[in-house]
Amino acid sequence: MSQQKRILVGQSGGPTCAINASLAGVIAGAGEKNVRPVGMRFGIQGFLDGRTVDLAEAVPNEDALRLLRDTPASWLGSCRFKLPDPEADPEFFARALERVEAAGVSAVLYIGGNDSMDTIAKLARYGAREGSDVRFVGVPKTIDNDLVQIDHTPGYGSAARLVATAVSEVARDADVYDLKSVTFVEIMGRDAGWLAGSACLAHPDLVLLPEVPIEADALIARIEALLAEKNTVVVATSEGVRTPDGRLVAEGTVAPGTGTDEFGHLAQLSGASRYLAALVKARLGCKTRAVELSTLQRCGSHCASKTDLDEAFELGRMGVREALEGATGIMCSLERTQDDPYAVRYRTVDVSEVANQVKPVPSAWIAPDGMGVTAEFERYVRPLVGPAEPIALDGGLPRQMTPLA
C-alpha cells in the first residue's frame, strides 16, 4: 500500500446540499484510478494543524458513498480561512507545501466557492514557482451561484429547489383567509440575486434582488396596485436588498419617504423581510408577514435536486482525473450547451480567473421595474431544480452518513 498514489481533498466555506456529492465524486474517482483519497478535517486550516482522515477507510463501500452523497453540509468539516499572498508571505506557503509533500500526495482538490478558488490559485502559483509536482485543482460549490466561468455552481440547484418549493407552499398558506395580506419570504444571497430569483418558478407577485436598489415609494405603490386586484401578495425578497443609498435594508435603514421617528424602532429588527413587512403594515395597514427560509435553504437535502447532485459528483470525479493527468491551477466547470432538453459540457477553466470575481444576475434578466425576473431567468433555472433526488429513508426520515469523530 505504501506505493499507492494519494490525493488530498478538502471542503471549505459555507456548507451546501451538494458539497458532499462532490466529495463522493472525488472518492469514487480515486477508486477508479486506484489512488488513495485522504481528507482534510476542517479544510486547509485543519490540514495545516495535521488533521486528516483516510477516506478509503471512512467511506468503505458503495452504500457509504451513496449516503455521503445525500448528506447535507460539509462532512469533512470546513473553515473560513483566506490565505495570504504568496508574494507577501512566502514562508506560509513554504510550510504549507512542505506539509502537502510530507503527506505524500500528488494532488490537492479543494471543494468550495470564491475564497476556496483563491486558495487553489495561490497554492498552484506558489507550487509552479517552486517547481513542485503537486497538482492543485478547484471543485466549485456555492448556493449563491455567483462564480464566474461556470454556467451555475453545484449547490445552487438544490437550494433553488427548496426555495421555489417553499415559496409555492408559503403562498398557499398565506392565501387561506378572506383578507388582504402581504407576505415577504426572505431568501439567502447577500450580494447576488440568483437564489432569490429562483423563486420565480413559484410565480410570486414580486421578486426583490440585491442587484436593484429598492425605492420604498415605488414598492409600496406596486403592492397597493396588486392588493387592489387580489387578496394575497407574495414577495420573494433577497436578504441582500438595498436602498438607493446602497445600504442593506436588513441593517434597518429607514426607507425613503418614511419618517425616521416613525420607524426608528425598525432599526432594531434584523432581516430584510421583517423590515419590509413592518414598513408595508405601517404604510398600507394590511396584514403582513415575514417568513425567513433560513438555514434550511442550504442544508435541506430532503428536497435536493438530482441534477445538482449528479453534476456535483461528476465535477469531483473529474477533478481527480484532471489532476492525475497533470492539470493544475484549474477549476472543473460546467458549460450549458442547451436549455431544453438541458445539457452541459464539462470543461476546465483557469482558477485564477474565478477567484475573487463575482457574477451578479445580468440586468437583461431582471424585469424593467426591478421587481421581478424575466422568462430568460426562468428558462435558465428550471432544469437545475429537478428531478428530485431519491433520498433513502430510515423510519420515514432521510438517512444520513454518520458524522466523523
Place this chain on the structure above:
Amino acid sequence: MSQQKRILVGQSGGPTCAINASLAGVIAGAGEKNVRPVGMRFGIQGFLDGRTVDLAEAVPNEDALRLLRDTPASWLGSCRFKLPDPEADPEFFARALERVEAAGVSAVLYIGGNDSMDTIAKLARYGAREGSDVRFVGVPKTIDNDLVQIDHTPGYGSAARLVATAVSEVARDADVYDLKSVTFVEIMGRDAGWLAGSACLAHPDLVLLPEVPIEADALIARIEALLAEKNTVVVATSEGVRTPDGRLVAEGTVAPGTGTDEFGHLAQLSGASRYLAALVKARLGCKTRAVELSTLQRCGSHCASKTDLDEAFELGRMGVREALEGATGIMCSLERTQDDPYAVRYRTVDVSEVANQVKPVPSAWIAPDGMGVTAEFERYVRPLVGPAEPIALDGGLPRQMTPLA
C-alpha cells in the same frame, strides 16, 4: 339531480398539510354514497355570507382528487370565527340553521381544530334542540396535536416529519466549523410541546417545551456542560417556552439571573430562539444561532407523511358515512391499537368532549430535568412521520391543485 342528497363541508382555523386530504376524503366519501358535496368558501363565516362552491364540479376526477390531497393549506379557504353560545344568542343560530336548511344539505362536516369542534358542538346542540334533521360532524386537524379524545391529529405527522427532518439537517449544517456553537431551532406550538417534542427523532441535545418553565441558570449550566464534551449543541425550542413566572420567553422576558440593564435590548427581539441565542451568547460567549422553521412547518407538503395524509383522508370519508347513518354532534377520531407495527382504529367521540379542551404533553413523557422527552414520546411519534408521501412533480417541483377563484 335535484333529488340528489347534498352535504356541506368547510375548513377552519390554521392551515396544515393534511386538511385538504380530509376534504378529498369527504369528496370521495360523498361520491361513494352518491351525495353531492358543497364547499363553504372561507369556513362558516364565508358560508353565512352565501359563499359556496360545488365540489363535484370543482374536483371532477381522480387526478384532481389526488392533487387536492397533496396540496397544502385550506383549499376552500378558512376563517377564525368563534360562534356565540346558542343559549346567549339563539337568533344567530336560527339564521345559521335556516341557511343550512336552505342549502338543502343533510349534513355539515367541519374540518378543523379546537374552535371548529366548538362550532360543531354548538350547531349540533342547537339543531337537536330545534329538532332539525341536519347532522353535524367534526373532522379533526391541527399541527399542534393538542386535541383530546384522539391519539393524534391529522396534520401533526406531516409537520413532525418536516420538523424532525429540518432539525437533523440544520444540526449537520451547524457542525461544520471547528468551534463551539449553540443552535436554537424554533418550532411552532405556543401552548403544547407536541411539535417541538417531535424533534426528538433527530436527536437534538435538548428539547424545550411550553409544558416546563425554563430556568435560565439551569439551561446555561446544562449547555455549558454539553459544550465541555462537544463542539456543537442543538436545542429544539418551542416558540411557547416560558419562564418560571409564566411569561413567554418570546415576549422578551428578562431571564432570572441576568440583569435587566444588560438584556434590556433583548425585549426588542421577537421569538424564543432569538432571545435564547442572545442570552447564551452573552453568558457563555460562544457562537449562537437562531433558526426559525416558520410557516413551512405547517405547509411543507413536499415533506408530508403518507400515514398522516392517509388518516386525514379516511377521517373525512368516515365523516360522510357517519353523518349519512345519522350520527350528529360527533368527531371522527383515531385510537392507536399498537405502536409497532403501528395500527389505529377509527371511531367516533362526542364532539362536546373535545371542544375547548387542550391536551399537553404528559409529564411522564418529559425528561426529569425538563429539557428533553422520553423514549415513550419517540415511540409515540415515530410511526406518524413516515413513510414519505409520493408527491407528484411538475418540472421538478410539487404539483398543486389550482386555487379556487
